Amino acid sequence: MGAGHTRSHVDEHAPVLAAEALEGLALEAGGYYVDATFGRGGHTALILQALGREGRLLALDRDPQAIAAGHQRFADEVRLTLAHASFADLGTLVPANADHRDCRGVLFDLGVSSPQLDDPQRGFSFRADGPLDMRMDPTHGEPVAAWLARAGVDEIRQVIATFGEERFARRVAQAIVAARRTHPLTRTGELAAVVAGAVRTREPGKHPATRTFQALRMFINDELGQLERGLSSALEVLTPGGRLVVLSFHSLEDRTVKRFMQRESEVDAVYRRLPVVPASAQPRLKLIGRKTRPGEAELARNPRARSALLRVAERLA
Numbered sequence: 001m002g003a004g005h006t007r008s009h010v011d012e013h014a015p016v017l018a019a020e021a022l023e024g025l026a027l028e029a030g031g032y033y034v035d036a037t038f039g040r041g042g043h044t045a046l047i048l049q050a051l052g053r054e055g056r057l058l059a060l061d062r063d064p065q066a067i068a069a070g071h072q073r074f075a076d077e078v079r080l081t082l083a084h085a086s087f088a089d090l091g092t093l094v095p096a097n098a099d100h101r102d103c104r105g106v107l108f109d110l111g112v113s114s115p116q117l118d119d120p121q122r123g124f125s126f127r128a129d130g131p132l133d134m135r136m137d138p139t140h141g142e143p144v145a146a147w148l149a150r151a152g153v154d155e156i157r158q159v160i161a162t163f164g165e166e167r168f169a170r171r172v173a174q175a176i177v178a179a180r181r182t183h184p185l186t187r188t189g190e191l192a193a194v195v196a197g198a199v200r201t202r203e204p205g206k207h208p209a210t211r212t213f214q215a216l217r218m219f220i221n222d223e224l225g226q227l228e229r230g231l232s233s234a235l236e237v238l239t240p241g242g243r244l245v246v247l248s249f250h251s252l253e254d255r256t257v258k259r260f261m262q263r264e265s266e267v268d269a270v271y272r273r274l275p276v277v278p279a280s281a282q283p284r285l286k287l288i289g290r291k292t293r294p295g296e297a298e299l300a301r302n303p304r305a306r307s308a309l310l311r312v313a314e315r316l317a
């Protein structure tokens with residue numbers, strides 16, 4: 001914890017598009033809902049406020065620190081079940097905690113939380129030096145440093161180009177491989193300096209390593225793979241009329257969400273021209289409203305809402 005920071009400051013995450021996300025969930029007081037990305041419980045707290053005594057909420061996070069903080073914050077909350085789990089496993093977790101209830105809504109608030117970004121020990125930040133880790137769940141997988149120590153230049157290039165949409169991915173990859181010949185890259189500060197030495201930023205106000213860090217984070221956490229599996233399993237567990245609400249923070253995430261919702265809200269392409277469409281090829285989702293972005297007031301209050309985009313869909317029978 002840095003000097004001048006109180007615990008609560010470091011440990012907070014301001015929920016983004018909170019009113020809009022809640023409206024998207026169309027909460028029923030006695031319903032069973034899922035917060036697939038608990039973080040620090042910003043959205044969870046608002047959902048619980050809107051639920052009645054009979055309502056239930058299952059909240060997941062793959063970060064054990066998030067779940068530990070949640071147990072403290074909501075120690076007396078009997079309507080809430082917290083689970084250290086990945087949202088790719090919603091398909092088993094939601095029925096297991098349903099207690100004979102139908103799931104009426106699932107909320108995804110993607111990406112990393114403020115406490116994850118702000119704690120240099122987690123290794124997400126190029127601004128504060130820390131171990132080069134970037135795992136949301138440090139109990140699984142390997143830190144970025146371990147992968148960067150053995151990956152080939154082409155693999156590194158491909159990850160940075162694909163998940164960072166970095167035009168100069170080859171240059172960055174070559175610089176990383178050249179640097180590791182003299183010493184292993186184990187700190188975020190070292191990596192940020194290597195990237196800054198290889199490319200200049202083209203985007204005002206952005207550190208040259210922004211895209212590389214985003215790419216490595218998405219890769220090491222398999223974020224797009226998780227998202228695909230999370231969305232599919234949410235669709236499986238939602239009851240007809242139930243809502244799927246997704247907040248994304250960059251174009252690759254939003255593209256995945258948009259394509260998924262589009263695909264599921266249309267008749268299966270094979271049957272589109274036939275007079276009769278079998279039930280199995282009918283759309284499973286109905287799009288609700290248009291995509292929503294934060295307004296000026298929220299952006300002034302919370303700069304991290306900058307790139308947020310909200311999409312809502314409803315499960316069809």
Ligand SMILES: C[S@@+](CC[C@H](N)C(=O)[O-])C[C@H]1O[C@@H](n2cnc3c(N)ncnc32)[C@H](O)[C@@H]1O
Nearest residue numbers: 015037039040041042043061062063086087109
């Ligand atoms: C933007 S934060 C959520 C903040 C939360 N809505 C709040 O208001 O406090 C995203 C959270 O999702 C978690 N997360 C990301 N991918 C996940 C996954 N595949 N399964 C479960 N949790 C995940 C991260 O660990 C992080 O805590």
